[in-house]
Amino acid sequence: MRTFTKTYADTEVQQRALANHRWIARTNPDVRIPAVVQVRSIAIDFEHLDGRHGTADDLVRLADLLGHQHPTAHTRELHAARLDTPHTSGGVTIPDFAEGRRDRLHQLLASGAVPGPTLTHEAVEAWLKQAATMPAAFYKDANPRNFLITDAVVAVIDFDSLTLAPFGYDLAKLVVSTAMTTGPLPEDTIHRAVDAYNRHPRHHGLPGCSRHEFTAWCEFHHILTAPYLGTNSYQFSWHHVRPAWTTDILRHVDKEWTP
Ligand SMILES: Nc1ncnc2c1ncn2[C@@H]1O[C@H](COP(=O)(O)OP(=O)(O)OP(=O)(O)O)[C@@H](O)[C@H]1O
Numbered sequence: 001m002r003t004f005t006k007t008y009a010d011t012e013v014q015q016r017a018l019a020n021h022r023w024i025a026r027t028n029p030d031v032r033i034p035a036v037v038q039v040r041s042i043a044i045d046f047e048h049l050d051g052r053h054g055t056a057d058d059l060v061r062l063a064d065l066l067g068h069q070h071p072t073a074h075t076r077e078l079h080a081a082r083l084d085t086p087h088t089s090g091g092v093t094i095p096d097f098a099e100g101r102r103d104r105l106h107q108l109l110a111s112g113a114v115p116g117p118t119l120t121h122e123a124v125e126a127w128l129k130q131a132a133t134m135p136a137a138f139y140k141d142a143n144p145r146n147f148l149i150t151d152a153v154v155a156v157i158d159f160d161s162l163t164l165a166p167f168g169y170d171l172a173k174l175v176v177s178t179a180m181t182t183g184p185l186p187e188d189t190i191h192r193a194v195d196a197y198n199r200h201p202r203h204h205g206l207p208g209c210s211r212h213e214f215t216a217w218c219e220f221h222h223i224l225t226a227p228y229l230g231t232n233s234y235q236f237s238w239h240h241v242r243p244a245w246t247t248d249i250l251r252h253v254d255k256e257w258t259p
Pocket residue numbers: 004006034046047048049050053145146148157158159232
């Protein structure tokens with residue numbers, strides 16, 4: 001079998017990727033992922049899959065896939081998870097949403113290195129507090145390079161990162177990282193992507209992700225991904241390409257509402 005070998009920084013990172021792979025295989029059994037062919041000292045040989053990376057034209061199709069993945073994992077397992085508590089099952093512990101993110105968000109905001117942030121430290125805290133009460137889905141870094149697309153199937157790759165997250169959070173990563181790669185996205189495409197995503201949780205009686213939540217999560221990703229501008233094919237900063245309605249929603253609703 002043709003393989004793709006990924007080498008990790010150390011055994012701990014490699015073991016985490018293996019555990020994350022097992023968890024995705026278990027909670028998303030009908031989603032195409034590469035098989036693990038061989039585990040080496042600090043590398044893993046994965047089954048080689050054909051396909052190309054995601055583009056802006058794939059946004060709705062990829063949003064639809066994420067919308068399928070999250071309620072599937074929720075129904076199978078994450079209904080028992082709280083977003084402010086690490087979730088352990090089947091020998092895998094998935095970090096909670098705020099752990100690791102809270103400090104990084106505050107550090108980056110305080111550094112002044114995030115261009116045009118729309119969230120203050122207080123707003124970040126309020127959203128993290130609000131997230132703790134939301135139904136649990138997961139973040140697996142849905143950047144467009146972590147999908148391999150053919151006409152027939154979309155495969156999901158890269159098991160390095162996995163945390164609990166609210167519904168819509170990884171969708172926001174997909175949208176922000178795609179716009180940072182290819183430039184401004186048609187507004188209609190973003191709305192269709194959110195709708196395609198939400199169709200799935202709502203089918204399961206789950207609330208999905210409101211436009212307000214979606215825009216807040218986009219701003220989280222803006223802060224967290226800003227340091228990677230100029231690498232990973234990220235040529236555009238979100239503050240230059242974000243649609244005006246996203247900032248309007250945050251300014252408008254947040255005036256009357258504390259998340
Ligand atoms: N199983 C696989 N079959 C074929 N190609 C793969 C496979 N896994 C990864 N790749 C290719 O290698 C690239 C990098 O892999 P991966 O995303 O796991 O690593 P990464 O360190 O996150 O890199 P990047 O930051 O570029 O996403 C993928 O975008 C894809 O093009």
